Amino acid sequence: MSKSGMLDLAAGVGGKIDKSDVLSAVDTYEKYHTCYGGEEQERKSNYTDMVNKYYDLVTSFYEFGWGESFHFAPRWKGESLKESITRHEHFLALQLELKPGHKVLDVGCGIGGPLREISRFSSTSITGLNNNEYQITRAKELNRIAEVDKTCSFVKADFMNMPFPDCTFDAAYAIEATCHAPDVYESYKEIYRVLKPGQCFAAYEWCMTDSYDPSNRDHQKIKAEIELGNGLPEIRFTRQCLEALEKAGFEVLWEKDLTMDSPVPWYLPLDTNHFSLSSFRLTALGRLITRNMIKTLEYIGLAPKGSQRVQGFLEKAAEGLVKGGRTEIFTPLYFFVARKPRST
Numbered sequence: 001m002s003k004s005g006m007l008d009l010a011a012g013v014g015g016k017i018d019k020s021d022v023l024s025a026v027d028t029y030e031k032y033h034t035c036y037g038g039e040e041q042e043r044k045s046n047y048t049d050m051v052n053k054y055y056d057l058v059t060s061f062y063e064f065g066w067g068e069s070f071h072f073a074p075r076w077k078g079e080s081l082k083e084s085i086t087r088h089e090h091f092l093a094l095q096l097e098l099k100p101g102h103k104v105l106d107v108g109c110g111i112g113g114p115l116r117e118i119s120r121f122s123s124t125s126i127t128g129l130n131n132n133e134y135q136i137t138r139a140k141e142l143n144r145i146a147e148v149d150k151t152c153s154f155v156k157a158d159f160m161n162m163p164f165p166d167c168t169f170d171a172a173y174a175i176e177a178t179c180h181a182p183d184v185y186e187s188y189k190e191i192y193r194v195l196k197p198g199q200c201f202a203a204y205e206w207c208m209t210d211s212y213d214p215s216n217r218d219h220q221k222i223k224a225e226i227e228l229g230n231g232l233p234e235i236r237f238t239r240q241c242l243e244a245l246e247k248a249g250f251e252v253l254w255e256k257d258l259t260m261d262s263p264v265p266w267y268l269p270l271d272t273n274h275f276s277l278s279s280f281r282l283t284a285l286g287r288l289i290t291r292n293m294i295k296t297l298e299y300i301g302l303a304p305k306g307s308q309r310v311q312g313f314l315e316k317a318a319e320g321l322v323k324g325g326r327t328e329i330f331t332p333l334y335f336f337v338a339r340k341p342r343s344t
Contacts, residue, residue, distance in 0.1 A: 012060025015134030108177025229317015
């Protein structure tokens with residue numbers, strides 16, 4: 001199960017970074033971003049360092065507030081956040097038509113929440129690819145606890161340069177992960193390479209919609225807040241993802257922004273005007289309690305210096321996500337299924 005206590009959260013801040021270096025890591029990470037004077041090209045050029053620092057800093061916060069699966073989901077009325085996340089993962093498995101015995105790749109697997117759920121649901125063997133050592137350490141521990149460590153494994157590597165032979169996998173998916181790629185075409189091309197001919201790749205992408213106006217300062221600010229709080233080099237338009245898929249050689253079977261059919265707004269868990277007992281830690285009161293506890297734990301030395309700063313940019317990201325959702329200029333649920341042709 002996920003680490004759920006406040007002390008677990010505090011101890012995990014910084015991941016594999018030495019606790020005395022957390023504050024300087026926060027400084028470095030923030031300076032990559034527009035909100036602090038950073039530029040997009042610098043984020044792309046240094047994406048490995050930026051994304052690794054991001055996940056070292058935030059993983060324990062994510063696990064504390066969100067659980068083991070770090071992603072959004074379309075949600076039905078009367079459905080809890082956890083239930084919607086599970087259904088969302090099952091939906092992906094069904095769209096890929098996963099079968100027992102399939103060898104599947106999870107591109108950017110986090111701490112493996114979706115991997116474990118999809119593996120049990122579909123009776124498949126899944127390899128999780130992740131370039132963050134701390135997350136892989138957590139993922140292996142959680143696999144052992146869930147008793148899926150015999151069928152699911154992890155490889156530490158960059159998804160821009162995968163250490164797998166051509167035509168290795170029967171299916172591949174990415175859940176809100178390839179948004180971290182500095183070049184989405186290059187990431188899709190690598191996924192295409194390791195897929196067997198005739199097999200499919202499905203993904204949920206973070207994208208700006210056609211409602212985004214690059215000349216609108218409010219829109220620019222929302223985009224910058226989301227990039228800062230989520231370790232993104234840039235946020236692409238949905239059409240750019242489609243163009244990159246086709247350029248990489250995929251046949252796009254279908255694509256849709258799933259936020260359009262969600263009866264409950266996808267950003268509701270982050271909306272401070274919303275109260276939920278089942279997602280209490282994400283509410284305004286829950287965040288206030290967490291903020292004060294982190295402040296206290298940092299003051300007495302149980303949380304590393306810089307922990308409050310991490311929570312600060314995560315809260316800024318939450319504000320940006322809510323505003324992005326309300327204005328409909330951003331979606332974390334742009335979904336597609338694409339197939340590698342049988343003859344390549």
